[in-house]
Each structure stands twice: as structure tokens, then as C-alpha cells.
Amino acid sequence: MKANTKMCNRCDQLLPLGNFYNQSNTKDGKGNYCKKCKSEYQKEQIKMLKATDPAMYLLNKSCYAAFERGKITYNRPGYENVRCSYDNAMSFLKALWDDVFFRNEWIAQTDVYVANNYNYKYRPTLDRIDPELGYEKDNIRMLPQHINVSRDKAV
Ligand SMILES: [Zn+2]
Structure with a gap:
């Protein structure tokens, strides 16, 4: 294999390393796709998540949107002082999902949403x-x- 190239595990093409994202847990520090x-x-x-677990899918979307809003660079009127206390959207999502009361309410409301044709x-x-x-x-x-x-601004 030529130096500075890597085979993609999905499309089987030999590509320059620049076509791969950095990933700390692999041997060469690059992703496998x-x-x-x-x-x-x-x-x-x-x-797939949308089809198999709509509640998780919706919460994932909401957490990413809320996390974006919490960034210091987010300047939409009314949100200048809204911050997100979590380090990233994923840990925010996990904290909410691990809260059984919150999760059950979220799932129950997702059922209502789906039953009402979205x-x-x-x-x-x-x-x-x-x-x-x-x-x-x-x-x-x-x-x-x-x-x-x-x-209208709900996430
Ligand atoms: Zn590929």
C-alpha cells in the first residue's frame, strides 16, 4: 500500500489520508471509513434510529439543537444568555435519557406525536x-x- 493512502472499509477504495477524519482510537489515527x-x-x-426508536431520535435532535443554542456564539434574539451546562450534545442527551422520569414522559409524548400523524x-x-x-x-x-x-423556538 502506498504511503499516505488508506483503504476505506466501506467503499474499498484506496484514498489519500486527507479523505479520512482523525480518530484517536485507531492504529494510524484515522477513521476506517x-x-x-x-x-x-x-x-x-x-x-434507522428514526424508524426503530422515534423517542430517542427526537431527543437526539432536540439535544443537538439546544446545545447549539447554548453556545456563546449563538446570537438569536432572546437566547443571548441561554447556556447549556453540558460539555457536548451527547452527554446532554445521555443525562436526560438516564433520568427515568424524564425519559418516560418523553417516550409517552412521542407516542402521542406519532399517533397524531406527527x-x-x-x-x-x-x-x-x-x-x-x-x-x-x-x-x-x-x-x-x-x-x-x-x-416557535422550542427544541
Ligand atoms: Zn469510502
């Missing part, structure tokens, strides 16, 4: 109990979109 395949793979995973007003969303505070532990509850205090 090329960037194009990695992106396709992630899209497939999300599609009518957006029934979608489960993350509501900040105290709107002055950010997305942080003990300040988040599940509310269906139509009663979330921030309504």
Missing part, C-alpha cells in the same frame, strides 16, 4: 422551567410543543 462513507453511514444510522404541536420538546436559566440539570422538563413557553 472515508469522509464520504462516514457521512453516508451516519445518515443511515439516523434514518402533528408538530404534539412533538415532545425541551422546556426550560425557569426561562431565565439555561439548559442545565433540574431546569429542563418535557412539554409538548404547543404548551412549551417558547413555542
